[in-house]
Amino acid sequence: MSYVLGIDGGGSKTVCVLMDDLRQVLGRGEASPSNYQSIGIEATLQSIQSAIYNAVEAAIIINPVKIDAICLGLAGVGRAADIEVVKGLVQDLQNNKYLPINWALQPTNIVICNDALIALVGGIGQPVGIVVAAGTGSIVFGRNHQGHTKRVGGWGYVLGDEGSAYKIAITGMNAALKSYDGRDISTSLIEGFKQHLDLESIEDLIEVIYRRGWGVKQIAALAPIVDLAAASGDIVANNVIDDAVKELVKATSTVIDAIFSSNSVLEVVTTGRVWRCKSKFHERFAASIVKKFPKGNVIFPRYEPAYGAGLLALQTTQI
Structure with missing residues (x-):
């Protein structure tokens, strides 16, 4: 029996799964974030060690366990x-x-990759297809049967992240202020932001955004205001949602055109909180993709990214 570790290291938490060669998860552990670009390598190491320890301890298996392969999918x-x-x-x-753990790793059994690949493999259950991640930020990543990959987006909130919660929130606030100025039609977004942020006037957004030093995640958390307004039929809010959907459709189409044929049978897995919007964000996106690529199938994730990392690790033991 082979045992492997799959690790999903992100900016909010670290998840580790212990898997056997039957693709069964025997143990799962969580720990603190492990994006070494933002927290440093030592803190990243501590988080991954804790997640591994928690996963192994949670397993009903004789310790120490022999690990034949590991995959780390890290942001x-x-x-x-x-x-x-x-x-x-x-x-x-x-x-x-x-x-x-008794480590039995060889260089060929160590997989190090970005978190987009493990989200793809976990979401679909195999390393072929496309993942469209739309949360605080956004990125589209695809891999075909030949192993060719293509990434679109993922440039961060200043340079990109179209279709993300952050961009929806920023565009929604911009639209509200344009309406307040008289540069656009009336919108319920003005009242929506005022009520949510307890503002006397929409002009007080200046104090909230500029003077409180709000970060990307805090701003992204305002996206549901736009979503709810769109779901209620607000034209301006719906235009914001439509633009976000169009950006993700364009990015996905770019990936498909780059590494798949237009008539390929492929799955597109959608990950991130934006896809749970009440304004039928997922339905709008899926309809556009299927219209352009009739053999495309847009799905929600079948498994979590850490499971995808485990599958990639397991794959190295079967070569």
């Missing part, structure tokens, strides 16, 4: 330099005498 890991850093981290894991 912020894309360049060759990043991979070298994480290789050092894996070596540190193997030198940790407190983890209840």
Whole structure:
């Protein structure tokens, strides 16, 4: 029996799953964030160690467990330099005498990749297809049967992130202020933002956004105001949602055109909180994709990203 570890290291938490060669999850553990670009390599190592320990301890299995392969899908890991850093981290894991693990890793059994790939593999259940992630930020990533990949977006809130919660919130506030100025038609977004933020006037958005030092996540959390207004039939809010959908459709179409044929049978998995919008965001996107690519199938994730990492690790033991 082979045992592998799949690790999903993101900006909000770290998840580790312990899997056997029957693709069964024997243990699952969570820990603090592990985006080393933002918290540093030492803190990242601590989070991953904790997640591994929690996963192994949760498993009904004799310790120490022999691990034959590992996959780390980490946010912020894309360049060759990043991979070298994480290789050092894996070596540190193997030198940790407190983890209840007997390591049996070979270089070919260590997979280091970005979190988009494990979201794709986990979401679909295999390493072929497209993942469209739309949460605080956004990115579209695809991989075909030949192993060719294509990424669109993922440039961050200043340079990109079209279709994300952040961009929906910013565009919604911009639309509300245009309406207040008289540059656009009337919209319920003005009252929506006022009530949610307890503002006397929509002009007080200046104080909220500029003077309170709000970050990306705090601003992105305002996206539901736009969503609810759109779901209630507000024309301006619906235009914001439509534009966000169009951007994600365009990004997805770009990936399909780059590595798939137009008549390919493929699955597109949608991940992130934006897809749960009440304004039929998912339905609008799916309808547009199927119209352009009739053999496309837009789905919600079948499994979590950490499970996808486990599948990628397991794949190395079967070559």
